[in-house]
Amino acid sequence: MNKLCWSLLFFIGTLPFATAQQKQVSLEEIWNGTFRTQGLSALHSMQDGKHYTVLGNNPGNRTVSVDQYNYLTQEKTATLVSTSMLPQVNEFSRYTFSKDEQKLLLATDIERIYRRSRRGIYYSFDRNTGNVVKISERKIQEPAYSPDGSKVAYVYENNLYVFDLEDKSTRQLTDDGKTNAIINGVTDWVYEEEFSFVKAYAWNSDGSKIAFLRFDETEVPEFSMDVYGTSLYPQQHRFKYPKAGENNAIVTLHMYDVDSGKTSQVSLGDAYYIPRMKWMNNPRHLSVQTLNRQQNNLKLHRVDVETNEVTVILEEKDAAYVDVTDDLTFLSDDSFIWSSEKDGYNHLYLHASNGDQLQQLTKGPWEVTRYYGYDRKSKRIFYQSTENGSINRGVYSVKKNGKGKQSLAADPGTNAADFSADFSYFIHSYSSATTPPRYTLNLGSSGKVVKEIKDNESLLSKLKGYQISPKEFSTLKINGNDLNMYMIRPLDFDPGKKYPMLMFQYSGPGSQQVANRWMGSRDYWHQMLAQDGYIIACVDGRGTGFKGRDFKKVTYLNLVKLETEDQIAAAKKLSELPFIDPDRTGIWGWSFGGHMSTNCLLKGNDTFEMAIAVAPVTSWRFYDTIYTERFLRTPQENPSGYDDNSPFNYPELLKGKYLLIHGSGDDNVHVQNTMRMVEALIQANKPFDWAIYPDKNHGIYGGNTSLHLFTKMTKFIKENL
Template identity: 30%
Template sequence: MYRNLFLFFWLIICSVPAVAQQKLMTLEEATLGRGRQFNPEDKTGMQWQDNTHFTYVKDLKDLVQHNILTGKEQTILTVNDINSPLANEKVPSLKYFYTYSWESPEVLKFTTDNYEVMFNINTRKITHKLDYDKHAANLDFHPKTKSIAYTIDNNLFVKQADGKVSQVTNDTDKGIVNASNYVHRQEFGINKGTFWSNSGHAIAYYRKDERMVADYPLVDVTKRIAALQTIKYPMAGETSEEVTLGIYNLQTGKTMYIKPFGGKNDYLTHIGWDPSDRFIYIAELNRAQNHMRFNKYDANTGAFMATLFEERNDKWVEPENDMVFMKTKPDQFLWFSERDGFTHLYLYNTSGKLLKQLTKGDFIITDFIGFDEKEENFYVMSTKDSPLERHLYKYNMKTGKETKLTRQPGTHRVALSPDKKYFTDNYSNYTTPRNIDLLDVSGKTIKNILTAKNPVAAQNYALGEMQTGTIKAADGTTDLYYRMIKPHDFDASKKYPVIVYVYGGPHAQMVTNSWLGGTGLFDYYLAQKGFIVFTVDNRGSAHRGFKFESVIHRQNGQEEMKDQIKGVEYLQSLPYVDANRIGVSGWSYGGFMATSLMTNYPDVFKAGVAGGPVIDWKYYEVMYGERYMDTPQENPEGYAKTSLIKNAKNLKGRLLMIHGDVDPVVVMQNSLSFLKAATDANVLVDYAVYPAHEHNVMGRDRVNLNKKIAQYFLDYLK
């Protein structure tokens, strides 16, 4: 009887479908997994080859072609196909398809070691190769002439297709830097230091003279005897670098310099060549960053020709995008401006006449994608639907008619086909890890190319619940967007500690309608450990318009803190939040915000982590610091009010401050000054240093960093 009863229950148990218990992420998986096992499937390196084909890289070694008319896919080239011809030409082998581009539908361009190579996929032959010095940096290739510009140390070189090498500059003083992408501290959208003319017969380049800028000491402790590394670091209100623009003529071998209209400390941004190559344009901004002149120069003599237009603002003017010339009307160009309070496009002619404002409204144009073939319409990415999303819009040049082309909610990235009849749409949202569709330029979906699985769910990992919403800012009217991540085993009847993750500064947006809500897996790991993780984009952050962002002017941190406290008040209203266990964490501007909140609202936050924090804005650099704070001489009250040194005595909760010991962005003097003030006030601060790391802790050491942060909150907040 008992035996039959046992068999009966055994059969019942066996007949119930097995439910695998969900796995929890390890710290290493949460730190490194977004780029590995948890990265949604993609068509890596996806590019248009011609009007009816695009290509992508599979397994890093196969180049796959997709026919948009038939849907057929085939591998058209492998790394092995290339390496035999490379060996015949004594060119280093290609290990992977890291980057590539199509010079024509038959010719592929790629880099291997110190060679630029063009390869015909039909003949399987190298059509062009150009080597350059192994120590070269700042590479800039001109596709028409097949010349390449590069720097060695601080000097500019040009190698032409025939192998001729010209040393353009010959400065031996390390205080003079030529053709570097690190000019004006890479503010104003600057990411390169050389600018080829359309024909490729001339090249403009930045010449930065920083001999007058103070030397700042960093110490390399990896040497047997620690070595001094000095950098040039122009602090707010101090002597800054002086930048000029040279133009080298490859045909004459001569260099001349632009004769700038403004002062020696002006910022020279958004260098643009006229389609005729006769003129060069520069957006010149005064050091106070409240007056921009868009100037035209003779490219042959360097002589100032005219100021096409000016922009002024009592707070700041910040040009961030290059001019876009029209091909059908080469005397007209598009210009991005925030002059009406939101970033929009304006049409000018080369005489400086404003022809029309092309886009308008309480939203941001984030990117110019291109014109159609006849330049009757243009395409842009916009926040019109929501500040949390990016969508593709088409505008008619004459009528201004606006057409939304991407329909699904989320954050979209698009690429137009060469004939501008189709585009690929790669997007994600809260519930979609990645989706790639092919559409025509009327917005009609032709086919789905990829629908990626949820890589976390597919591997049976638990992931905390994410929700988003809005709260009112401290001004009582402005909506602020937040993201909240709850533990995977959330129980509304319990009380949970909260970690407020904050950045809060300009040029950053933490909350977006994208996969994982715009954050990484570490926030989900913290939720897995029993925390609610909360983020709100306060006033002062990006993509909400000038009024929203400029509330910080001359008082960094003040309005931002008020908005963050509104976020805390919302948290405290929730029945499942433990109001006595609220922490805060942030890095860089976020480190400044975390420390500001811990010391200005010491009874609110029990624990905090501040990484690479600005502590006093007088220790920060000229270009960014003076835009938002003016100089210490002009705004002593603002600098005194925002300095956290005087606030160290207010600290009550546990604060962990973290810094890389060779940080060239937020120098270590910031956190050490706070540590000294805390010591003087007999206040305890925990301090961690990451040797040989700069402004962030990257690579394998980031696992250690996240372990430290997680453990700190487990020790003092949980």
């Protein structure tokens, strides 16, 4: 064995089924649900902290219900509502409670718009009276109860409305909403995609005010794509999509007074983006977060809605960019918990209501990855972090003074928690590379397991009959950094043989692929390839997440450059291993990873012999403002950052085998990216393979689509690697 040293690699555990196997994983089994894990339905903790509700489906009598369970016993204690009680409602797929939990909004006939946005028909069910009220005859968006449960606000055709449940009257709050022009109360495409929210209005705590955002998209360029469907003529889908350097919507904050019916605009100075707004406990005070276009200066404002006074109470600046999170939590006195990377790692802080920092709650060379909440009774903060290693996740709590940290669930692997409303219990979910998801009921005070809920032992038993190879975790020293990696070898691995290697990565800013968690569908596909004699390797290079601010943001202004260098260097180093065939190295990825695999094949044409790119970006000039400018600034400011790593600018570098795949209905990474790459390769007279999936979005799925896609990719690999 050479200097790279196989001791670099270590088993994170031995799979109980990694012995004599007979069966091979098949593509059909991966996509027909053979290896599907059992999970828990999304639950809603009731305010008493002792019960939770889930959406129940009974195929036998064709009913849908909201069922209440006891945390401790895990037994059903009541059915709060069922379609059997509602002659007007045949089904519902979602529900939300009023603040007092006596009413439920039931969502029916849901129609997807984009990644997070939906419209549908909604009903309000009153648990006390049994009355059911239809909110609107039309499909509406983002309905929400007023604090006292007497009204429901919603958005219809870009205008904001309020429906009175008692007198059944509807009040229209805005009247200028217009498709591809003006939006009130919900976000535009780019906010939904990159700031991860749709509902852009909120009731204050006493129901006297509604704050909402207004988007003026008039000057935003319009994107169009053909939808082929099954009709004689295709239709064209047109929507506003601001590409890097182009005009964004002008977003403004407005305040509606419920009693007077008057709306006023709130001036936020030079605010460019408004990525978050949240009412404080004081009904007079609204918190609003704003960002400049470069996204390196975030301000937290307090708006006094009685005086219209706006005060900046906290400001975050960064040489690169500031991330927006949902961690902001106001305590009873409107002091607040906030997350920040200002000490080099993402940590939690406690601030006074005026913004003064009172306490750094967490600290260390690790990242807080999720904030769960604050328990007023015990005065403890609950969170998830990488304290147990960057590829792992643990659940912890700490006192409000930053002391008394307690580990609640931190075994090597991925631990997550869903806490009861009073933090007395949490549903603990755990998985690792060797353990499929299991669920237990734990005490919030100590983490002690109270009850086993569900495991996937039946799946483990099933997998004993298959050829499953262990996932081996390690670090690889590349360009001065210890990069996390995993490797999957054939189960009948012979160190005296040489094997082709396929690398998989995503590599986007703050992302992670090398994680100690259970397998997904792509992992099973990798297992199938390992059965056929391929070694699979995955390396998280510079720019990926959970190893500190500097590691993540080192790629700023040169997106894909350092990431590509790391993958090429990793491939070269791994090819030094005596059992890797250096002349048979491939790489594949999706989206950002598709950009990466394309770049690696071109810029690393002496290293990679094959690449597959699925739904790739091929020029950041084609991608949206918020995401792209966060990492590159605008093309006007940083043209080389956009063009030096755009693969259709150097198609002549292609030497290896290349498969390019895209969905024609991709509203996120437009098929334009693939078409430009295809044209560049044609004009360079370079051979390649490609496939377009009609009307499929960025995920390229539905029906037999996934099976067809991965069958094609498998065939390409076997023929070319």
